[in-house]
Amino acid sequence: MNKPSDEQLVAYLDVELDGDYRNQLDNAIVEDPLLSLRVQWLSRSNLPFKNAYDELAQQAPLDRLQARLDAIPSPEKPGLSRRWFIGGAAAALLAGGVLADRLFLGWHAAQSNNWRALVGDYMALYVPQTLDHLPTDEASQRAQLRTVDARLGLNLSPATLKLPGAEFKRAQVLEYDGVPIAQIMYLDARHGPLALCVTRSNQGSRALEHERRHEMNVVFWTEHEHAWMLIGHVPAAALEQSATLLKSRSIG
Template sequence: MTEPLRPKLPSDDQLVAYLDDQLDSEQRQSIDAAISDDPALSLRVQWLARSSLPFKAAYDELLAQAPMERLNAMLDTLPSPAPPARSRRWFLTAAAGLVVSGGLMDRLFLGWQMSRNKSNWRGLVADSMSLYVPQTLEHLPSDEATQRAQLRTIDARLGLTLVPAKLVLPRIQLKRAQILEHDGVPIAQITYLDPAHGPMALCVTRSNNGSQAFVQERRHNMNVVYWADTEHAWMLIGHNPMAELESMAKILHKRLST
């Protein structure tokens, strides 16, 4: 017996038109139904909907720093097809594909913000974490081999010795460890997924400002606990209650200091 054909999913162009309210009622109803039936499509729409972030300003500032003479020379060696319209729709389609394939959003947004405020690394991390939803992390592999490989990259850049066993927390799943960098300044981001409170992250960068006891603060409606040792500054950020977050920060601090 032949399986029924699956309905064709909307293209990214159609999804952006949906978000821009450029479709008629019948087309909107069709996409609404598809989003309800397909969690992956719903996540795709969430990524595309984030066009309100200051992407244009980020690219404008990066463009101002670009080696234009060398880039133009490289472009002169390429074929010259008819230029397509570089609309908001084109940008979102291209950017969404890159973001879903890796950590481009973290690197672009964090790099742009760091260029604006290099002295406040916790604010930059909070800006990045404000973009996270549970679906950002749910699909990521969580096997120990992958985690160890990711942690080795952090160790090499920040002079640490991290292993999954030292980072495990009750109830909360370790999802990813990655390096975010701007102008050669690395910040490690170790992300967790809490089934009750959503994404949470342990972040660390080099610091020579001396040791600091635990301090609490709020950023982007998230709780933050931060501290420092003689070589590194640390922070734990998430939507967890402050007392619970500080308790976890103390557990991590004790393990990572031994």
């Protein structure tokens, strides 16, 4: 079957698909670990609509409308007052979704722009069994890296991506809101799944920095036109050594 869209997977989770297509997806999810991870990730999605609309109520510009309307002569038509106009204007804005759309889209943009948070959410779903069955021959790795290179303007090779104590398992390109994110997966012998991820950036070059997400250590940096991050349960000091090694090979 063709790769399902996020909308189809959400419909699957909401039990809104017809029986035949749902059965096809059931089988595909069992056979495709990546598809299974996408379904798990989508099932965890819980956007705070209530918080967004609570903030909307606080930001409604009633005072500004009142000040402007105070300068307008009272309408000649009986039964209509400035208060009626204020209420009607606010209701029209809310009913039209203008304030709600701007508020929620602004909130959503702030969330989706934090690509490291997205990667952290995704990585939290990985277990060693997700990766241990994948082929590790160099021909497969080079073919996968060519796809990454083509989407993100890189020039990667298995040799430049080697890390001590970790086996290169897979390279793939994910996409969020049209933005490609490359994910190079490793299986660390002691600490489990480890990922080197990269996306395009216009922030220039920045030194290594540290953070933690979902009880995993993260080292991140930017170099020229790309932002990088290394994430996993590897201790912070060892993770920084791996990141420094990768930088020294001029991968980014």
